[in-house]
Amino acid sequence: MGTLVEEIFSRQLGRAVEAGEIVLLDVDYIMSHDNTTPLAIKAFREIGKPMRDPAKAVIHFDHAYPAPNQLAAENQQKIVRFIQEQNMPHFYHRGVCHQVMIEEGFVRPGGVVIGADSHTVTYGALGCFSTGLGSSEIGAAWVTGKAWFKVPETILVRLEGAARPGVFSKDVMLHIAGRMGMDGATYRSLEFAGSYIDALAVHERIVFANMSVEIGAKCGLIAPDERTFEYLRRETKARPPYEQFEAVQPRYERVFEVNVSALEPQVACHPDVDQVKPLSEVAGLPIDQVYIGTCTNARFEDLALAASILKGRQVSRFTRTLVTPASQTIYEKALAAGLIQVFLDAGCTVNAPGCGACIGRHGGILAPGERAFTTMNRNFIGRMGSPEAEIYLGSPAAAAATAIEGRIADPRKYMG
Amino acid sequence: MARAWKFGDNLNTDEIMPARFNITIDEKELASKVFCEIRPDYAPNARPGDVVVGGWNFGCGSSREHAPVAIRGSQAGCVVAASFARIFFRNAINIGLPILESPEASAGIEDGDEVEVDLASGAIYNRTRGTSFQARPLPPFVLKIASAGGLVKFLREHEIEELTA
Numbered sequence: 001m002g003t004l005v006e007e008i009f010s011r012q013l014g015r016a017v018e019a020g021e022i023v024l025l026d027v028d029y030i031m032s033h034d035n036t037t038p039l040a041i042k043a044f045r046e047i048g049k050p051m052r053d054p055a056k057a058v059i060h061f062d063h064a065y066p067a068p069n070q071l072a073a074e075n076q077q078k079i080v081r082f083i084q085e086q087n088m089p090h091f092y093h094r095g096v097c098h099q100v101m102i103e104e105g106f107v108r109p110g111g112v113v114i115g116a117d118s119h120t121v122t123y124g125a126l127g128c129f130s131t132g133l134g135s136s137e138i139g140a141a142w143v144t145g146k147a148w149f150k151v152p153e154t155i156l157v158r159l160e161g162a163a164r165p166g167v168f169s170k171d172v173m174l175h176i177a178g179r180m181g182m183d184g185a186t187y188r189s190l191e192f193a194g195s196y197i198d199a200l201a202v203h204e205r206i207v208f209a210n211m212s213v214e215i216g217a218k219c220g221l222i223a224p225d226e227r228t229f230e231y232l233r234r235e236t237k238a239r240p241p242y243e244q245f246e247a248v249q250p251r252y253e254r255v256f257e258v259n260v261s262a263l264e265p266q267v268a269c270h271p272d273v274d275q276v277k278p279l280s281e282v283a284g285l286p287i288d289q290v291y292i293g294t295c296t297n298a299r300f301e302d303l304a305l306a307a308s309i310l311k312g313r314q315v316s317r318f319t320r321t322l323v324t325p326a327s328q329t330i331y332e333k334a335l336a337a338g339l340i341q342v343f344l345d346a347g348c349t350v351n352a353p354g355c356g357a358c359i360g361r362h363g364g365i366l367a368p369g370e371r372a373f374t375t376m377n378r379n380f381i382g383r384m385g386s387p388e389a390e391i392y393l394g395s396p397a398a399a400a401a402t403a404i405e406g407r408i409a410d411p412r413k414y415m416g
Numbered sequence: 417m418a419r420a421w422k423f424g425d426n427l428n429t430d431e432i433m434p435a436r437f438n439i440t441i442d443e444k445e446l447a448s449k450v451f452c453e454i455r456p457d458y459a460p461n462a463r464p465g466d467v468v469v470g471g472w473n474f475g476c477g478s479s480r481e482h483a484p485v486a487i488r489g490s491q492a493g494c495v496v497a498a499s500f501a502r503i504f505f506r507n508a509i510n511i512g513l514p515i516l517e518s519p520e521a522s523a524g525i526e527d528g529d530e531v532e533v534d535l536a537s538g539a540i541y542n543r544t545r546g547t548s549f550q551a552r553p554l555p556p557f558v559l560k561i562a563s564a565g566g567l568v569k570f571l572r573e574h575e576i577e578e579l580t581a
């Protein structure tokens with residue numbers, strides 16, 4: 001009974017819970033990466049108790065991988081030694097942590113996953129409760145296998161209608177962020193539903209869960225359905241049976257409605273993710289770097305979409321265009337499908353899977369005064385390097401069109 | 417008496433601790449870079465016990481614990497804000513950085529004001545303007561973590577089940 005988050009928590013605890021209660025949950029997996037693991041190790045050592053179950057921990061190297069400098073290398077060396085010391089079986093350097101978590105089967109409907117990364121919320125698209133915590137709580141969860149939560153109130157985001165050609169889930173999510181604001185869902189669970197979601201492919205649904213943290217949410221959930229199960233079977237190592245559940249007589253704090261069919265492509269403008277405008281209002285703005293990557297929009301279908309626009313065309317001479325597949329698995333698929341060749345022919349630079357440019361670590365840092373157009377999820381000042389650079393966010397299609405023109409461009413011109 | 421350092425709404429973790437500097441976990445080094453882009457005068461001039469005052473949604477963005485650790489390392493006595501982003505709130509409690517939520521205090525304190533904070537009672541005094549404010553009380557189980565000095569210290573002495581007991 002209840003909202004999706006209440007339903008997941010109730011199943012996990014074997015008793016009915018409702019918003020406002022404090023609960024202690026057993027977690028399925030505890031995720032961390034090269035950036036957040038060192039502080040977790042410090043907390044773990046200070047607690048001074050043994051690791052409860054090393055198989056619950058999943059560690060990824062993605063934020064600065066391969067190490068771009070000696071300090072990063074030394075950090076990673078320390079983490080590797082810790083993994084060996086504790087006999088932790090799950091260690092990956094196959095791309096952005098969230099994509100790898102899904103691919104490798106750690107994400108299941110009805111599951112509970114915590115991670116030392118704010119975009120851990122991504123797994124909510126598959127009906128898994130997942131949320132970001134700090135490193136100390138990760139170190140603590142290694143010891144206890146548990147985490148506490150206040151059961152959040154839920155805002156239902158009801159998305160109705162069909163998107164027009166050239167409008168993707170990224171555009172819809174940016175529109176929501178623009179209307180709700182950066183603290184519009186703080187401490188809340190967001191539930192995405194409606195006819196638009198029902199008909200939406202899972203790789204597009206992931207964008208909503210992924211960016212729910214951009215408006216402050218604790219989690220962003222979508223009820224698992226046949227599409228979810230099919231995606232899990234086809235694209236991940238999570239094997240059936242899958243848990244099936246839905247919200248039952250839910251009590252929502254409020255309902256937020258969007259008529260998707262009225263939307264045109266959207267852009268989040270410098271310097272905040274809620275500075276959202278229709279793309280047509282900022283079209284023509286010169287762009288120095290286009291970046292198609294990250295846990296938001298660098299899945300195979302995103303790359304295929306960008307490639308369909310770039311095929312047989314050239315990117316603008318002074319616009320660096322970086323393509324970073326979210327994972328090695330996606331990279332392999334893109335290679336086999338000929339997409340990588342399309343990018344190379346168009347004059348793009350294809351980077352190794354990982355976060356790199358998204359946090360201004362390596363592989364795409366911006367100079368003062370430069371302006372980037374990216375498929376990322378946040379555009380904070382200084383995120384990609386210089387604090388005097390600007391970041392604009394949009395869909396992979398808009399990014400590809402922008403790369404061709406060297407200015408923010410409407411993807412619909414280039415779509416069949 | 418402490419000085420107030422005032423920041424605006426939606427202060428994000430990249431502004432508190434830019435990603436490219438948080439490759440270390442050394443608290444002193446992190447503290448030397450805290451707010452370096454938006455308030456370069458903070459790190460060199462902040463005195464022990466000074467108060468960081470934010471607006472709405474303080475600490476939004478990344479889960480990086482480096483952000484509250486850097487503020488703690490700068491020896492700030494506490495952070496007062498109209499509201500906190502959720503992960504920052506948890507992180508601050510978990511590492512033992514005192515935080516006080518008070519929209520009134522946030523609105524009633526300007527940069528450079530002389531302020532005094534009583535952490536035990538949550539009372540905030542603005543000595544420059546002769547005003548006072550009362551912060552929202554922390555929920556009891558959060559108080560258990562906070563009064564132990566953070567989650568790590570709590571777990572050294574207790575089992576996690578005691579939190580919800």
Ligand code: SF4
Pocket residue numbers: 063096097098117119293294295296354355358359377
């Ligand atoms: S791609 Fe960017 S947003 Fe996603 S996990 Fe990596 S750094 Fe974070």
